[in-house]
Amino acid sequence: MLTTKESERPSIAGQTLRRTWTKLLLSILIVFHVVAIFCAPASVDPASRLTRHVWTFCSSYLRATNLNHGYHFFAPEPGSSTTLEYIGLDQEGNRSFGRIPDKSTMQPRLLYHRHFMLTEFLGSIPSESGETRRAVLQAYAQQLLKQNGFSSVELKLVRHRPSSRQEIQLGSDLSAPETFTYEPLGTFKWSEK
Amino acid sequence: MVREVIAPIKNSLVSVWNRWDAFWFTPTDPLSMSIIRILVGSMLLYSHLVWGTSLEAFFDDQGWNNRALLTLLQPDGVSPSFWWYVPKPWMISIHWLCNGILVLFVLGLGGRFTALLAWVISVSYANRSMLANFGLDQMLCIFMLYLAIAPSTQKWSLDSLIRRKLRWNETTISKSVLANVSMRLIQIHLCVIYLWAGLSKLQGEAWWNGDAMWLALANEEYQSLDMTWLVSFPRLMEFMTHTTVAWELSFAALVWPQATRKIVLALGIGMHLGIGLFLGMWTFGLIMIFAYVAFVPSAAIQASLRWIRFGSQAKPTSTAISSSPILGLEYRDRSIRKVQDVMETFVLISDTRSTLARAVSMLANSHREFVAANSLPQAMIIAKLVRNPVVLQLQLEEFDPACDWLEMRVIDLAQPINADSENGFELDHERSLVSAIH
Numbered sequence: 001m002l003t004t005k006e007s008e009r010p011s012i013a014g015q016t017l018r019r020t021w022t023k024l025l026l027s028i029l030i031v032f033h034v035v036a037i038f039c040a041p042a043s044v045d046p047a048s049r050l051t052r053h054v055w056t057f058c059s060s061y062l063r064a065t066n067l068n069h070g071y072h073f074f075a076p077e078p079g080s081s082t083t084l085e086y087i088g089l090d091q092e093g094n095r096s097f098g099r100i101p102d103k104s105t106m107q108p109r110l111l112y113h114r115h116f117m118l119t120e121f122l123g124s125i126p127s128e129s130g131e132t133r134r135a136v137l138q139a140y141a142q143q144l145l146k147q148n149g150f151s152s153v154e155l156k157l158v159r160h161r162p163s164s165r166q167e168i169q170l171g172s173d174l175s176a177p178e179t180f181t182y183e184p185l186g187t188f189k190w191s192e193k
Numbered sequence: 194m195v196r197e198v199i200a201p202i203k204n205s206l207v208s209v210w211n212r213w214d215a216f217w218f219t220p221t222d223p224l225s226m227s228i229i230r231i232l233v234g235s236m237l238l239y240s241h242l243v244w245g246t247s248l249e250a251f252f253d254d255q256g257w258n259n260r261a262l263l264t265l266l267q268p269d270g271v272s273p274s275f276w277w278y279v280p281k282p283w284m285i286s287i288h289w290l291c292n293g294i295l296v297l298f299v300l301g302l303g304g305r306f307t308a309l310l311a312w313v314i315s316v317s318y319a320n321r322s323m324l325a326n327f328g329l330d331q332m333l334c335i336f337m338l339y340l341a342i343a344p345s346t347q348k349w350s351l352d353s354l355i356r357r358k359l360r361w362n363e364t365t366i367s368k369s370v371l372a373n374v375s376m377r378l379i380q381i382h383l384c385v386i387y388l389w390a391g392l393s394k395l396q397g398e399a400w401w402n403g404d405a406m407w408l409a410l411a412n413e414e415y416q417s418l419d420m421t422w423l424v425s426f427p428r429l430m431e432f433m434t435h436t437t438v439a440w441e442l443s444f445a446a447l448v449w450p451q452a453t454r455k456i457v458l459a460l461g462i463g464m465h466l467g468i469g470l471f472l473g474m475w476t477f478g479l480i481m482i483f484a485y486v487a488f489v490p491s492a493a494i495q496a497s498l499r500w501i502r503f504g505s506q507a508k509p510t511s512t513a514i515s516s517s518p519i520l521g522l523e524y525r526d527r528s529i530r531k532v533q534d535v536m537e538t539f540v541l542i543s544d545t546r547s548t549l550a551r552a553v554s555m556l557a558n559s560h561r562e563f564v565a566a567n568s569l570p571q572a573m574i575i576a577k578l579v580r581n582p583v584v585l586q587l588q589l590e591e592f593d594p595a596c597d598w599l600e601m602r603v604i605d606l607a608q609p610i611n612a613d614s615e616n617g618f619e620l621d622h623e624r625s626l627v628s629a630i631h
Contacts, residue, residue, distance in 0.1 A: 023214065023217075023218055026217070026218070026374070027213065027217070030217060030374070030378075033378070034378075034381055034385075037381075037382055037385050038385055041385070041389035041393070042389070044393070059269075063267075063272045063320075064272065064273050064316075065316060065334065065338060066272065066315075066316045066319045066320055066330075066331070066334035067334065067335065067338070069331045070389065070393070071331075071385075071386045071389040071390050071393070072389070072390070072393035073328065073390050073393075074394070074405065074409055075390065075393035075394045075396065075397055075400075076393065076394065076396035076397030076398075076400075077394070077397030077398060077399035077400060077404075077405055077408065078399065078405055078408035078409040078412060079408070081412055081413075081414040081415065083414060101414070108243060109417070109473050109474075109475070109476075110239075110240065110243045110329075110476050111243050111246060111247065112473075113327060113473070113474065113476075114243075114251070114322075114325040114326075114327075115325070116414060117324065117325050117326060117327050118257050118324050118325055121324050131265075132265065132266065135259075135261070135262045135265050135266075136262060138259075138262075139257065139258075139259035139261070139262040140257065142255055142259065143250060143255070143256050143257050143259075146255060146256075147250060160413060160414060162407075162408045162411035162412050162413075163411055165404075165407055165424050165427065168411070168421050168424045169424055173421070174411055174413040174416075174421065175413060
């Protein structure tokens with residue numbers, strides 16, 4: 001017959017204690033983690049000082065683990081999308097036109113989407129953040145020059161707003177010219193790194 | 194007097210701790226996490242193969258994710274990634290080495306070591322290619338962290354195959370506390386994601402006036418199917434807009450009760466399939482659906498797999514099973530409660546004496562370990578069943594004479610077994626009660 005022997009009791013008690021402490025430690029880690037992942041989206045503007053303070057406390061952990069996300073999908077509302085058009089000039093003086101992202105050349109769709117995120121990021125930079133915007137533009141231009149062997153590249157930001165329901169009902173379509181706005185961003189050369 | 198005041202507080206605290214303990218630390222079958230490993234690991238591998246088509250463009254210091262630019266954007270220091278230290282000539286080799294590790298992870302070879310490496314890889318790629326990331330990369334990093342915590346290579350893996358070939362004791366791959374912790378973390382994280390996705394939409398006018406769904410579908414850069422014909426159904430789009438917000442806001446509350454879980458998850462699957470179909474983001478849509486596996490108990494998955502197997506292969510057996518009542522025996526050992534203030538519940542279900550004997554033998558092993566280690570293994574052994582409580586009772590007495598109080602219920606499982614958010618199983622239908630005192 002199997003019985004729990006008296007001699008086993010101390011070791012059982014010791015193991016119970018160890019397990020309890022392990023669970024307490026794990027519980028602390030779990031609470032920290034859950035608070036951190038909750039605070040990441042809560043700290044996105046508009047945010048209270050409290051959530052920002054807590055986020056500051058957790059930010060190193062969140063960034064290191066790539067958990068620092070807002071989860072604001074299509075929020076506050078679906079809006080215009082941003083793409084980039086470019087005209088490159090190679091050493092022989094030939095001009096090439098291109099667009100980022102481009103569904104016709106960027107396959108599979110995931111690759112297209114990753115390029116789309118690059119231009120969406122550019123479009124999300126507030127106009128007052130001059131230095132950041134310049135740095136992003138130079139980085140993108142640098143990549144285009146390198147990738148295509150251009151000696152210079154002219155960039156244009158394209159914002160495309162979704163057509164309204166009324167516009168579609170009146171016979172317009174999603175690619176109607178009036179739904180696009182263009183912003184010239186300048187010409188970039190190798191020397192402008 | 195003081196004792197009268199303290200006692201209820203103490204009881205409440207103990208009750209809270211017990212609930213917390215049961216929620217987070219009840220050992221669970223790692224099957225769900227193993228399935229998530231295969232699904233998420235395959236998606237991660239696909240994502241990395243796509244990275245490979247433009248590796249230099251996205252990961253070179255002078256590429257889209259320019260080193261100087263990311264340093265400027267992160268004044269407190271760039272997010273950690275091994276890519277910061279990879280010299281350009283080694284990039285392709287390192288990339289294929291990473292893909293090789295991801296293949297091992299999907300196949301389930303190398304246990305937690307491979308899982309940890311796969312997590313480091315996923316985070317390193319995402320942190321280095323920050324500007325090109327979107328929801329898919331976020332979800333991959335989230336899942337990979339939890340898959341590294343869980344024993345996710347214990348089932349449906351080369352590890353388990355090797356274990357079987359070497360005839361290692363099957364009890365060594367029993368339920369795991371960390372499988373439960375990681376499964377709970379996925380569940381909680383999903384709730385956080387949907388809650389904030391819903392709350393952030395409340396700031397936008399279009400989500401209130403019903404235009405948002407149209408605006409999303411009319412975004413030409415996203416759309417993969419022309420949905421402008423929906424302009425003729427404005428009320429439908431407004432309904433979809435409001436339903437999306439209501440669903441996201443209520444997910445965290447409604448996904449837990451058994452009565453609403455299936456509805457909430459079905460709506461989620463529909464929404465994410467829509468994101469894939471209409472907005473072209475199949476990868477993101479699918480990865481979100483993969484997360485729902487965390488809400489399906491392993492035993493329910495096993496039951497489904499058994500049903501599929503018996504349904505397709507053994508029709509006569511299947512008919513025989515469905516024509517007889519299905520009974521189980523729930524066993525509670527109150528003696529354990531005296532030692533450590535917990536009560537363990539086991540369910541034995543079997544259809545033959547040999548299966549029953551094996552189940553009892555496994556349970557006995559588990560229980561001995563339980564008594565010795567004071568752990569909380571919840572040994573639920575599910576098989577098909579026979580109605581022979583006397584045999585079952587004798588077997589129980591044989592394997593566990595140490596317990597001084599047994600409560601046994603014969604349970605009718607003819608009704609579906611419901612997944613329970615806390616214990617993985619909930620047995621709804623009791624037939625009779627048998628008690629035995631040793």
